[in-house]
Amino acid sequence: MKQEIFVLIEHLQGRVTDISYLMLAAARGITEKLDGNVVALLLGHNQRALANDLAADRILYFDHPDLAHFTPGAYQRVIGSLIEENKPRLALFGDTSIGVEVAGPLSARLNLPLVSYCKSLRVENNEIKFTSQICGGKLMAEGELPSPTALVTMIPGAYKAEQGRSVTPGVVVQASVPQLDKHPVRFLQYIEPETGDVDITKEALLISVGRGIQSKDNLEIIQELADALGGVVCASRPVVDQGWLPATRLVGKSGKRVKPKVYLALGISGATEHVEAITDSEVIIAVNTDPLAPIFNLAKYGATVDLLDLVPALTEAVKQATVKA
Ligand SMILES: Cc1cc2nc3c(=O)[nH]c(=O)nc-3n(C[C@H](O)[C@H](O)[C@H](O)COP(=O)(O)OP(=O)(O)OC[C@H]3O[C@@H](n4cnc5c(N)ncnc54)[C@H](O)[C@@H]3O)c2cc1C
Incomplete structure (x- = not known):
């Protein structure tokens, strides 16, 4: 059976962020060696166009007004259900404010192992190995990603964003959104940080x-x-x-x-x-x-x-x- 690698696509102000493309590049590196599919998870509202250049085999698009902006509760609900139902080999998240707010709680709730600060992934003897940059960058930790499902938060450094872009994106599938409960953390307003005297x-x-x-x-x-x-x-x-x-x-x-x-x-x-x-x-x-x-x-x-x-x-x-x- 084909192994699936889920990649959470992060976007801000109508643009997919670079970390998403880097993760797609990392995921493709794995599926080129193992029989697998890269599945991009895009959550949003009226934002299907963001799928246009994602280098994934399949893009699951979850459209809902409550997903127009990132909120931890809604993202955890959608992605948690998906992981429970599909049991992918890996789920990749950015080691970003968004990614850690999803991956950490899901790891605890679903009782799944989480590898943080992952810089690169590779296949050796049919096993997926990771390299993580830990202790503030002073140590590189290497290991095998636990199976059957592991969560990973990724940092930049080993892949280029171009490797995760494609002019022929994968099939976009409109996915059904589970019931989203009212969560105490709500999006109120986006505030651009000050640039100050110089940018x-x-x-x-x-x-x-x-x-x-x-x-x-x-x-x-x-x-x-x-x-x-x-x-x-x-x-x-x-x-x-x-x-x-x-x-x-x-x-x-x-x-x-x-x-x-x-x-x-x-x-x-x-x-x-x-x-x-x-x-x-x-x-x-x-x-x-x-x-x-x-x-x-x-x-x-x-x-x-x-x-x-x-x-x-x-x-x-x-x-x-x-x-x-
Ligand atoms: C959630 C979180 C978010 C963070 N966000 C950021 C962030 O946005 N930006 C950030 O920078 N950090 C951030 N940090 C902190 C980060 O982990 C490091 O602690 C920080 O980057 C270290 O700063 P530094 O390299 O200046 O200091 P240190 O790590 O203390 O390094 C100082 C260096 O100076 C060298 N040195 C000392 N004296 C001399 C000298 N006379 N000449 C030449 N070299 C000398 C030393 O050898 C040493 O390598 C964050 C941490 C967390 C947990």
């Missing part, structure tokens, strides 16, 4: 600082480097949590997803919650005194030096080069 999602050169800068005073030399290079300063969460930079400059799971030409990471370890938001950068350069810092797994170039020594020297070199030019 870091649109900047080509980002100078990003982490806890490694050690004190607020050291931001001055970072700003000088940014000015010399024509870039914008942003940060990891500890810097923002301490109030050294505003939340509009936060990069990561709880901040912004960025896609600059160059992302210069200074004193940033490379925790999952940070790096998941920088994978679309064209070039990542990391400066960190710890040669084992996970950020080096992602960086194209790196230096294991003290940023407080490097930054003033680099600013000076940039200024000299600018004068000569």
Whole structure:
């Protein structure tokens, strides 16, 4: 019998999010090796068109006014019933605010194993293996996905969104929506986060600082480097949590997803919650005194030096080069 891999399609403001395409790519990688089908689960209201470029064998479309916006109760109800009835081999969710609010409670309610922070899936000897990035990105855990059904939350990093798009999408099937009870969590309003003085999602050169800068005073030399290079300063969460930079400059799971030409990471370890938001950068350069810092797994170039020594020297070199030019 064909094994089914369910993929929960996330969408926001009328657009399918990248993590959905990455999961479709991961699922296809499995079904190309094992006899199986990729089944995309699309929940919404009057949003069937979102199925148009999903690289799945089948798209189950659940249309209901209560599904127009994500709410945990309604999603858990629809997907929980589906998993109970169909017992897929895998159900993939984004390791996102939406995905964890569905996968975690369903794992408990249906008594199914959940693998979190999964970066990639592969087939070995007819078994499905996973690699998960755990402990804030410091460790990679490998294992076999428990059968018969496992839930997985996925992070970006191993697949490209293009691999999960298709010009010839699968068959769209209008699925029946189970009775949706009134749930205490309701959608009231969508509020776009403030962009602040600059919109870091649109900047080509980002100078990003982490806890490694050690004190607020050291931001001055970072700003000088940014000015010399024509870039914008942003940060990891500890810097923002301490109030050294505003939340509009936060990069990561709880901040912004960025896609600059160059992302210069200074004193940033490379925790999952940070790096998941920088994978679309064209070039990542990391400066960190710890040669084992996970950020080096992602960086194209790196230096294991003290940023407080490097930054003033680099600013000076940039200024000299600018004068000569
Ligand atoms: C639900 C949740 C959401 C989160 N959201 C985010 C988010 O949106 N964004 C985010 O960034 N984090 C987020 N985090 C936190 C995340 O897990 C990490 O704790 C955080 O990213 C670590 O920041 P850091 O790399 O600056 O600090 P650390 O992990 O402490 O790393 C500091 C690095 O600086 C290096 N260093 C120290 N001194 C120097 C020096 N002088 N020169 C060079 N290198 C030096 C060290 O070797 C170290 O690698 C979230 C966590 C959770 C649980």
